[in-house]
Amino acid sequence: MKMVFFDARVWRYLISAISKVIEEGVFIVDPDEGLTFRAMDPSHVIMLDMKFPRDSFEEFDVEQRAELGVNLEDVAKVLRRAGKEDRLEISADENSISFTFIGKGYRRFTLPLLDITAEQLPEPQLEFKARVKVMSDVYRDTIKDVELIGDVIRFVASSEEFKVSSTSELGEAEIIYTRESGSLIELEAEDTQQASYTLEYFSDLSGASRVADMITIHFSTDMPALVEHELPQGARFSFLIAPRVE
Structure with missing residues (x-):
């Protein structure tokens, strides 16, 4: 699978923030839904929800649904290398996930996937005043x-x-x-x-x-x-x- 997003810095700041609350998590990639992430912190005080529709990517070459378990702190360290003009390519196979900065050349970083399962968290049903x-x-x-x-x-x-x-x-x-x-x-x-x-x-x-x-x-x-x-x-x-x- 391969996904390309126009501005790597969006991912840089987003994952950096998330990694301060949750250490490990699962990116769910779906051919129709795009890339999503939902998880609760260990104390169950806060639930995070991230959604990148398939149309938000310049390229979205995904044939089947996949769960990509990652160490978010490690991903955040990699994404801190994103430059001002960099696009971000995310690709994965059965064992690893790669983040490639496309700008003045190609800079690729590959991390191992973790054997973890996404939490089954329902959509909150709340009415706010x-x-x-x-x-x-x-x-x-x-x-x-x-x-x-x-x-x-x-x-x-x-x-x-x-x-x-x-x-x-x-x-x-x-x-x-x-x-x-x-x-x-x-x-x-x-x-x-x-x-x-x-x-x-x-x-x-x-x-x-x-x-x-x-x-x-x-x-x-x-x-x-x-x-x-x-x-x-x-x-x-x-x-x-x-x-x-x-």
């Missing part, structure tokens, strides 16, 4: 701001504003976005919704937002949050995180 869409740089700056203070991130959304905060012995960080400020692309909320989450996961995965256009956060009071990243070429990355209930 708040939905906030922001540009990816706004989201990333927000995470950096609250990191200065605490280890818990709190979302509060109403029909008029979206507030992100963190509190600790050091003090309090509070960031407020309103429709008038222009920082919110979309804001929908039934009444006032508020929930808290472990900030470490947002920090670890914030690197994925570097290659996203927009970030959409769905949540409800004291319920899980779904954070969606819109990636180039119709690809998507999201994570579903359990709340911290005091």
Whole structure:
């Protein structure tokens, strides 16, 4: 099988972020569905979901479904060598997976496949009462701001504003976005919704937002949050995180 993606850096930042939360995982390659990845962290606090439709690839030569078990930390190390103009070719056989950077020449790295099976995780069926869409740089700056203070991130959304905060012995960080400020692309909320989450996961995965256009956060009071990243070429990355209930 062989798949070619137009920008290796998309994979570089995405896999680097994922590898901070999950050490090993399985890429599922399907002739119709493209390449997908879904897994939970060892503590079962967060579920990651990555989807690259077949149409997102320049080339997608896959004849049959395959499960490719990989050490994500090793893959992340390889992908860090991606350059600004590099395309990425992913190929695999029964025993190994190769990542080739196509730019000023061909640079190929081959890693062994792991004998692991993909987790059977169903599609979450949740209804959210708040939905906030922001540009990816706004989201990333927000995470950096609250990191200065605490280890818990709190979302509060109403029909008029979206507030992100963190509190600790050091003090309090509070960031407020309103429709008038222009920082919110979309804001929908039934009444006032508020929930808290472990900030470490947002920090670890914030690197994925570097290659996203927009970030959409769905949540409800004291319920899980779904954070969606819109990636180039119709690809998507999201994570579903359990709340911290005091």
